[in-house]
Amino acid sequence: MNEVWDNRHLLWLGLKLTLQLSALAIVASSLIGLFIGVGLVYGNRLIRTLLRLYVDIVRGLPILVVLFLIYYILPAVDISIGSFHVPTNVGRFQAAAIGLSAFGAAQVGEVVRGAISSVPKGQTDAAKSLGLTFWPRLFHVSLPQSMQVIIPPWTNTAAELVKGTSLASLLSMSELLFATR
Amino acid sequence: MYKLRWEYITNNKDLFIDGLVLGLKMAILGLLIGTVIGLLLAFARQYGPRPVRWFVTAYVELLRNIPLLLIVSLLYFGLPQVFPRRSTGQQWVLKILPDAERTFIVALAIYAAAYLTEIFSAGIVSVGQRYLEAGTSLGLTRTQTAVSITLPIMFRTVLPSLGNTFIGLFKDTSIAVAIAAPELTWAARKVSTDYFRYIEAWATAGAIYLVTCYAIALSLRFLERRIKWTVA
Numbered sequence: 001m002n003e004v005w006d007n008r009h010l011l012w013l014g015l016k017l018t019l020q021l022s023a024l025a026i027v028a029s030s031l032i033g034l035f036i037g038v039g040l041v042y043g044n045r046l047i048r049t050l051l052r053l054y055v056d057i058v059r060g061l062p063i064l065v066v067l068f069l070i071y072y073i074l075p076a077v078d079i080s081i082g083s084f085h086v087p088t089n090v091g092r093f094q095a096a097a098i099g100l101s102a103f104g105a106a107q108v109g110e111v112v113r114g115a116i117s118s119v120p121k122g123q124t125d126a127a128k129s130l131g132l133t134f135w136p137r138l139f140h141v142s143l144p145q146s147m148q149v150i151i152p153p154w155t156n157t158a159a160e161l162v163k164g165t166s167l168a169s170l171l172s173m174s175e176l177l178f179a180t181r
Numbered sequence: 182m183y184k185l186r187w188e189y190i191t192n193n194k195d196l197f198i199d200g201l202v203l204g205l206k207m208a209i210l211g212l213l214i215g216t217v218i219g220l221l222l223a224f225a226r227q228y229g230p231r232p233v234r235w236f237v238t239a240y241v242e243l244l245r246n247i248p249l250l251l252i253v254s255l256l257y258f259g260l261p262q263v264f265p266r267r268s269t270g271q272q273w274v275l276k277i278l279p280d281a282e283r284t285f286i287v288a289l290a291i292y293a294a295a296y297l298t299e300i301f302s303a304g305i306v307s308v309g310q311r312y313l314e315a316g317t318s319l320g321l322t323r324t325q326t327a328v329s330i331t332l333p334i335m336f337r338t339v340l341p342s343l344g345n346t347f348i349g350l351f352k353d354t355s356i357a358v359a360i361a362a363p364e365l366t367w368a369a370r371k372v373s374t375d376y377f378r379y380i381e382a383w384a385t386a387g388a389i390y391l392v393t394c395y396a397i398a399l400s401l402r403f404l405e406r407r408i409k410w411t412v413a
Contacts, residue, residue, distance in 0.1 A: 060390065060391040061352070061387055061390050061391060061394075062352035062353065062354075062355035062356075062366070062390060063352075063355075064355040064356060064358070064366060065355055065366060065369075065386055065387050068366070068369070068383050068386075069383045069387055072379035072380065072383055073379065073383060073384070076379070159246070163246075163247070163248040166248035166251060167248075167250060167356070169250070170250075170356075170358065170359055
C-alpha cells in the first residue's frame with residue numbers, strides 16, 4: 001500500500017483526466033444526442049435513415065473498438081472543407097473524447113427518440129391547435145415532457161461513459177506496446 | 182492517398198474467425214455463470230435475512246459502478262500477488278485462473294452477475310401475487326414455490342433483458358485485449374501492429390462485431406415474436 005501512497009500524484013492526475021474526459025464526453029454526447037433524437041423523430045426520410053444508420057452502427061460496436069477506430073483511422077483520412085483543412089491528427093485524449101462522445105451520443109439519441117415518441121399525441125395536437133409552430137412545440141411541449149423519461153437512462157449512459165474512460169488507458173497501452181516492438 | 186490492401190486481412194482470416202469464436206464463447210460462459218450467481222443473489226435479496234440483503238445490494242452497487250477493465254486487471258494481475266510466492270494459495274489461484282481466457286470469463290461472470298441480479302430481482306417482483314398464493318394453497322414450501330412457480334414465470338418477462346445483456350457481454354469481451362486473450366479485438370490489434378494495416382484491421386473487426394450483434398438482436402426479436410412470453 002506504501003507504493004500507492006507514494007504515487008498518489010499519479011492517481012490524482014488520473015482522476016483529473018478521468019473527470020475531464022467524462023465531463024467532456026457527457027456534455028458533448030448529451031447535446032449531440034438531443035439533436036440525434038429530435039432528428040430521428042422529426043427529420044425527413046434522408047436524415048432519419050442517416051441517423052438510424054449512425055445510431056445502429058455505433059450501438060453495435062464495443063466502445064473499445066469505437067475508440068480504436070477513431071484513434072487509428074481518423075488521422076489517416078484527409079478532410080478538407082473548402083480551403084479549411086480539418087485537423088484529423090488526433091492524440092490519445094482527443095481520440096478518447098471523440099470516441100466516447102460518439103458512443104454516448106448514439107445512446108442518448110436513442111433514449112431521446114424513445115422519450116419523445118412516448119409523449120402522448122394529444123399533447124402535440126393540443127399545441128398545434130393553440131397555433132404553436134414546430135420549434136415552440138418542440139421546446140415547450142414535447143421536450144419538457146420527455147425529460148422525465150430521459151433522465152433515468154441518461155444517468156445510466158453518463159455512468160457508462162465514466163466507466164468507459166478506463167478504456168482510454170488501452171489506447172496508450174497499445175502505443176506503449178507499439179513503442180516496445 | 183492511402184491504398185487499402187485487404188489481402189493482409191484475408192491472409193489472417195483465421196485470427197479473426199478464432200477471435201470471434203472465442204469472444205462468443207467467453208460471452209456465453211460469462212452469461213451462464215453470471216445467470217447462476219445472479220439468480221442466487223436475486224432470490225437471496227428477495228427472501229434472505231437482512232444482512233444477506235445488505236450484502237447483495239452492496240455487491241450489485243459495487244460491481245455496477247466499477248469498470249470491467251478494473252475487475253479484469255485485479256483478477257489477472259492482482260490476485261496472484263495477494264499470496265506469497267509458491268504458496269498453496271497462489272497455486273490454487275493459478276489452478277482456478279490458469280490463463281487470460283479463464284480469468285476473463287470469471288471476471289465477466291462476476292460483472293454480469295451484478296447486472297443480472299437487478300434484472301432477476303425485477304423479474305421476481307413482477308410475478309403476480311395470485312400465482313404465489315396458488316402455490317401456497319397447494320401446500321408448496323417457499324423453496325418449491327420459488328423454483329416451480331416464480332422461476333418459470335419470471336423467465337419469460339426477463340428474457341428480452343437477458344438477450345440485451347448477452348449482446349452487451351459480447352461487446353464487453355473486447356476488453357479481454359487488455360490481458361491478451363486472443364479474441365476479435367486482439368486479432369485486429371495483432372494484424373494492425375504486425376503489418377501496419379490499421380484501417381483494414383479495425384474496419385474488419387468493427388464489421389464483424391456489428392454483424393454479429395445485429396444477428397443476435399434479430400434472432401432475439403424473432404424469438405420474442407414467435408413465442409407468447411407474457412403470462413396473463
